[in-house]
Each structure stands twice: as structure tokens, then as C-alpha cells.
Amino acid sequence: MAKFSVGGDEDGEGPSNPTQKRRRIAVSRTTVGDDGRQAIGNQCRTEDEREDILQGLEVLQSEEDPCNDNSGNCFGAGSSDSGEDNNVSAPENWDxxxxxxxxDPDVFDCCICFEPLSIPIFQCENGHIACSSCCVQLGNKCPFCSMPIGYNRCRAMEKVLESVKISCLNAQYGCKETIAYSKKNDHEKQCIYAPCTCPQSGCNFVAPSKELSLHFLCKHGVSVRNFTYNCFFSIFLRVNDEVVVLQEQNGADLFMLKNKAGDLGNMVNVSCICPNLFRKACHYDILARFQGCCLKIHCLAENIHGGKANNTAPAGFLLIPSCFFGSSGQLKLDIRIKCN
Known part of the structure; x- marks a missing residue:
């Protein structure tokens, strides 16, 4: 039978106080079931000892099981590491x-050519960045510190450009495209929603070229003639007609045939109505025939950026004598427009 002793009480050398002190019990920190409690209790001599042991075991069990406080802030044995039983979980498709x-949008522009940066982007050893075309033009020499540039990519800036998306500049005119910042210039040069200003004097109408042709017809009563690139087509020009609008039937490109009467005859030329960002290289041919005579011109079409034409004489034009219009006052012209 187990025997518990404290200090020297075993030899009768206890304190002078006749009241015995409550004995201390050394219990190993293990989980003991009901059977264990009964076994230990049977080994105790007195009820006091048994109560002390049972109370000590209950304290140990409460310390080992933090869920006994009914606080609800613990995870039971059934909870898994994967967090499947948790009420809070991250959404699967989190945007x-x-x-x-x-x-300052200029931070995304090349410091040399001031154009929007495009991938690849290079940097020198001092951290100055430049676009690839500028590196070639500068002979791979940084203009700020004269260090070599054009060999080390700036990956951080490239990742930023890849992640930045912007709306098209022409969103207010109907374009719904969302494009990467590095593709901004390329898209805007080809966007069919780019606005044009009506070239008629005193008119401030601004709209995409598709709507501009309808504006010419409804607002100004100017006839619109459809044509196909690289193919000759004919129009009848009256001597007093100032403008004839030409629209490419497979797209939204607009051209304007201008006719200006003068002392020596009529000056006729073709201009392209395009927005500021467009840079079209278009050539045109005009043929005028009268009584076996043929006048011909091959010229580069002038770009009317923003739609407004100036009052100066065009760089190239066909001068048609007044007699070519005959008694009817109109002349047949054969025109061909080529665009690169």
C-alpha cells in the first residue's frame, strides 16, 4: 500500500502544533480516467487524502483541456488543420x-522621347530608364550619366506596365476598350471612335468620322460619295461646289474634295479628315477630260488634323480651266485614293 509523507512527520518530529498539516501530493501530469481515480482512491488511508487526490486530478484535467471553460474560443479535436470547420473562409475567386x-501620368513616359513606355524597358547602372528605340538612337549610352544602357531590363517597371489598364481616350465617343498602358498609342492611332471636327467654317461639331458623314448631309447639305481604296470612281463636280465628302465604304475614313474658283480656273485637291493622332499616308489621282484634253495629278493627300482646314493654298492641286466645265457648268472627274 502506498505511503505518503511530508517532511519529518514520519518519525514523529512534526511541529508543536497538534493539528496536522494537509499533506502535499506529488502527482504526475498525465490524464487519468475514472478507473485510475478508483485505483488511487483505494490506496489512500483516509477520506481526506482521497479528496485531496481527486481535487488535484480535477485541477490537472481542467488545465489540460482548455475547452472546459465553455468559452467557445477553442478548437475541438474534430477540427482539421485545413480550416474546413471554420465559419470564415476566403472567397475562391477573389478579385x-x-x-x-x-x-502624374508622365512617370510612365520615356524620359528621352516622352512617349509612353513600352516593353522592353532598359535601365543603366544608376537606375535611369529608357525605351528600346531611344537606347538604339543614343548608341546605348545613358544621356543622364553616360553609363551603358540597353543591356539590363527593368523588370519591375515592365511588370507595372503589364498590370496597368486604362480606358481608351475616346471612351466618351463610344469606345469600350480597356487597354494596357504600353499599348495606349497603338490603339489610339487605330481607334475608329477617334473624334473629328467638322471642317466647315463656323461649325464646332465633334464626333467620330462615322457620325461626321451624317452630320455633313443633315446639317450642311453636303453630298457624301462612297468609294473603295485603290479603285477609280467618278463624280460630277459643279463649278460652284466648294466641298464634296468622300467616305471609304469598308471603313470610317473620310476625305474631302475641295474646289476653289479663281481667275485662272478651279483649284481641286483632296484632303483626309482625320483626328490629331492619325498619321495616314494617302495618295490620290485626279483625271479631268475635255474635248480630247486630259489633265492629271498624282499627289499626297493633306491631313486635316482636328478637321479644320486652313485658308492657305494646298501644297498640291489640280488647276482646271473654266472652259472644262462647259455650258452645263459641271465636270466629270475620275478619282483614285490609295492609303498605306
Whole structure:
């Protein structure tokens, strides 16, 4: 039978106080079931000892099982590491995109040519960046510190450009495209929603070229003639007609045939009505025939950026004598327009 002793009480050398002190019990920190409690209790001599042991075991069990406080802030044995039983879980398709206001958009422009940066982007050893075309033009020499440039890519800036998406500049005119910042210039040069200003004097109408042709017809009563690139087509020009609008039937490109009467005859030329960002290289041919005579011109079409034409004489034009219009006052012209 187990025997518990404290200090020297075993030899009768206890304190002078006749009241015995409650004995201390050394219990190993193990989980003991009901059977264990009964076994230990049977080994105790007195009820006091048994109660002390049972109370000690209950304290140990409460310390080992933090869920006994009924606080609900613990994870039971049934909870898994994967967090399947948790009430809070991250959504599977979480959209990580954020909206950012850029106070200085010029940070995405090349410091040399001031054009929007495009991949690849290079940097020198001092951190100055430049686009690939500028590196070639500068002979791979940084203009700021004279260090070599054009060999080390700036991957951080490239990743930023790949992640930045912007709306098209022509969104207010109907374009719904969302494009990468590095593709901004390429898209805007080809966007069919790019606005044009009506070339008629005193008119401030601004719209995409598709709507501009309808505006010519409804607002100004100017006839619109459809044509196909690289093919000759005919129009009848009256001596007093100032403008004839030409529209490419497979696209939205607009051209304007201008006729200006003078002392020596009529000056006729073709201009392209295009927005500021467009740079079309278009050539045209005009043929005028009268009584076996043929006048011909091959010329580069003038780009009317923003739609407004100036009052100066065009660089190239066909001068048609007044007699070519005959008694009817009109002349047949054969025209062909080529665009690169």
C-alpha cells in the first residue's frame, strides 16, 4: 500500500502544533480516467487524502483541456488543420484588382522621347530608364550619366506596365476598350471612335468620322460619295461646289474634295479628315477630260488634323480651266485614293 509523507512527520518530529498539516501530493501530469481515480482512491488511508487526490486530478484535467471553460474560443479535436470547420473562409475567386489615381501620368513616359513606355524597358547602372528605340538612337549610352544602357531590363517597371489598364481616350465617343498602358498609342492611332471636327467654317461639331458623314448631309447639305481604296470612281463636280465628302465604304475614313474658283480656273485637291493622332499616308489621282484634253495629278493627300482646314493654298492641286466645265457648268472627274 502506498505511503505518503511530508517532511519529518514520519518519525514523529512534526511541529508543536497538534493539528496536522494537509499533506502535499506529488502527482504526475498525465490524464487519468475514472478507473485510475478508483485505483488511487483505494490506496489512500483516509477520506481526506482521497479528496485531496481527486481535487488535484480535477485541477490537472481542467488545465489540460482548455475547452472546459465553455468559452467557445477553442478548437475541438474534430477540427482539421485545413480550416474546413471554420465559419470564415476566403472567397475562391477573389478579385485582387484595385483602382488607383495616378497624379502624374508622365512617370510612365520615356524620359528621352516622352512617349509612353513600352516593353522592353532598359535601365543603366544608376537606375535611369529608357525605351528600346531611344537606347538604339543614343548608341546605348545613358544621356543622364553616360553609363551603358540597353543591356539590363527593368523588370519591375515592365511588370507595372503589364498590370496597368486604362480606358481608351475616346471612351466618351463610344469606345469600350480597356487597354494596357504600353499599348495606349497603338490603339489610339487605330481607334475608329477617334473624334473629328467638322471642317466647315463656323461649325464646332465633334464626333467620330462615322457620325461626321451624317452630320455633313443633315446639317450642311453636303453630298457624301462612297468609294473603295485603290479603285477609280467618278463624280460630277459643279463649278460652284466648294466641298464634296468622300467616305471609304469598308471603313470610317473620310476625305474631302475641295474646289476653289479663281481667275485662272478651279483649284481641286483632296484632303483626309482625320483626328490629331492619325498619321495616314494617302495618295490620290485626279483625271479631268475635255474635248480630247486630259489633265492629271498624282499627289499626297493633306491631313486635316482636328478637321479644320486652313485658308492657305494646298501644297498640291489640280488647276482646271473654266472652259472644262462647259455650258452645263459641271465636270466629270475620275478619282483614285490609295492609303498605306
Amino acid at each position: 485582387r484588382s484595385i483602382s488607383v489615381t495616378l497624379s
